[in-house]
Amino acid sequence: MASILDGKAISAKVRAEVQARAAAFTSAHGRPPALHVVLVGDDPASKVYVASKEKAAAKAGIAGKVHRLPAETTQDTLEALVGELNADPSIDGILVQLPLPKHLDAQAVLDRVDPSKDVDGLTPMSAGLLLDGRPGLRPCTPSGCMRLLLEAGLDDLSGKHALVIGRSLLVGKSIAVMLLAKNATVTIAHSRTADLAAECARADVVVAAVGRPELVKGSWLKEGAIVLDVGINRRDDGTLVGDVDFEGASARASWITPVPGGVGPMTIALLLENTVIAAERREG
Numbered sequence: 001m002a003s004i005l006d007g008k009a010i011s012a013k014v015r016a017e018v019q020a021r022a023a024a025f026t027s028a029h030g031r032p033p034a035l036h037v038v039l040v041g042d043d044p045a046s047k048v049y050v051a052s053k054e055k056a057a058a059k060a061g062i063a064g065k066v067h068r069l070p071a072e073t074t075q076d077t078l079e080a081l082v083g084e085l086n087a088d089p090s091i092d093g094i095l096v097q098l099p100l101p102k103h104l105d106a107q108a109v110l111d112r113v114d115p116s117k118d119v120d121g122l123t124p125m126s127a128g129l130l131l132d133g134r135p136g137l138r139p140c141t142p143s144g145c146m147r148l149l150l151e152a153g154l155d156d157l158s159g160k161h162a163l164v165i166g167r168s169l170l171v172g173k174s175i176a177v178m179l180l181a182k183n184a185t186v187t188i189a190h191s192r193t194a195d196l197a198a199e200c201a202r203a204d205v206v207v208a209a210v211g212r213p214e215l216v217k218g219s220w221l222k223e224g225a226i227v228l229d230v231g232i233n234r235r236d237d238g239t240l241v242g243d244v245d246f247e248g249a250s251a252r253a254s255w256i257t258p259v260p261g262g263v264g265p266m267t268i269a270l271l272l273e274n275t276v277i278a279a280e281r282r283e284g
Contacts, residue, residue: 002253005148011265018272022061033279035064035093036085041071041101060272071101079112086114092279093119119274137274142175144266145228157184163203165189171209171230208243218248227256230263
């Protein structure tokens with residue numbers, strides 16, 4: 001039976017560290033680190049996520065504001081707001097909550113974010129620094145995955161084969177680079193991968209991030225594999241499941257993240273950590 005990578009417990013540790021660093025920053029600079037979030041429209045899930053981030057930031061001693069804009073906000077108005085946040089020296093982190101309404105060009109908006117304030121790690125500059133192995137702000141979800149491995153003593157990946165299912169910048173591509181930096185041999189699978197089951201069967205580490213409920217079957221996994229399930233999917237009955245068949249995978253894996261309570265809590269914890277890192281770097 002697999003051991004659980006407990007995101008709730010580890011995220012609590014990260015948040016405590018962030019709170020201490022935020023307090024030290026406030027004492028040294030006469031102001032707390034500040035995170036501003038931009039929320040456009042009325043997407044229910046986005047509203048819940050933003051409320052969670054707002055509450056977590058306040059508890060960690062991070063100041064800030066949520067800019068709530070109507071769904072009909074124009075591209076020019078949204079980009080102008082990002083420009084104002086960039087120019088405000090009291091703001092350390094900027095997060096544009098995704099997805100945006102369909103009439104808006106999300107990439108153009110993200111491109112406007114000052115890389116030094118890019119706490120989501122999604123600007124081209126942040127992506128380039130990650131790819132080059134240089135210091136920078138990293139995407140929160142893959143960073144949370146790597147922290148889970150670190151805390152469990154599983155981050156020595158030399159000679160290991162890692163399979164990343166999903167190729168988004170937000171998770172798939174970014175964590176592939178992070179796994180490479182830990183000396184894993186990395187394969188990225190996606191919707192056009194010919195035989196996903198065969199790829200899973202040879203992987204020592206499986207990261208599932210495709211948003212398809214229970215796509216990865218337990219029978220596909222190599223005995224003793226480490227499974228990081230990034231997916232959060234809601235069934236018709238309201239229950240949450242990941243991209244991995246948890247029950248089946250638990251019988252074969254050595255370690256696994258639950259859904260909920262695995263990667264999800266780590267994402268917000270790493271967002272808070274990124275905000276404090278950004279504040280510290282901006283103040284030199």
